[in-house]
Amino acid sequence: MIATMDYVAILDRSEELGKMILDSDVMEAYRHSQKELHEDKEAQKLVQAFSSIKEHYEDVQRFGRYHPDYNTIMKEVRKVKREMDMNDKVASFKIAERNLQQLLDEISQYLAYSVSEQIKVPKDGAALSESGCGCGSGGGCGCAV
Template sequence: MVTTMTDVNILQESHDFSEIILSSDVFNNYIAIKKQVQRNAEAQKMLKHFDGLKEKYEEVQRFGKYHPDFKQITSEVREYKRKLDTYPLIAEYKESEKELENMLNEVSQIIAHAVSTQIKVPTGNAFFDQSSSCGGGCGSGGSCGCG
């Protein structure tokens, strides 16, 4: 394989760009809150409990509504998920995670559209996906009519 100076320049610019993202306030805030969650005993206890509930839920899902504990486990998972999502530190973590995701989605859109406006970037974000003729992430290979 022959490497050209253009390839080297693109790689260097990609590296420089990743360094900019890694030094951003959004990324640093995400990492700081993630570390807080990892060190917080109560948050870790809640997350471990939720993992156990998810395992039970997955087992129940194998049989669906015919499993004798379907309603109880499903309800328990939903209630505990709500409790987990409203725990202040975890809520702050999820918010920082969403902020980082939004930044990365926006960067992906900018890069893709710098190459061609025809490039579909599945962001999972309606704000960004509205700019394309399809949701971007339909995954149907164009059978939805998006090209």
């Protein structure tokens, strides 16, 4: 019975924490910048152009520099990405996204270290990395960091 009550208390506190995060200024700034990004037609054109060229880039990556369009696609990807990143709405969204990720990382670290200093905590969004590992060991386990 005591273990059950402890679990209920932990769940209640985790819900409170979740609500605090959702109501935070950082989350509000993220939502606001996300809304502005989605409503800006120019930014959406740039994002769409980048998504389109990224598909070509992924096809070329399968063959690497041996693909006949490798140099052309690499230059085009950098050009389109630079254009997208220079847009004010895209830049604002990326900053807000980074700030939210930092808040979540800090909370994760605080929670983990309150249990034990030995717990490995993903940092800088490592849990969301494309490698899928997010172990926080800095590549010590052999994953792609």
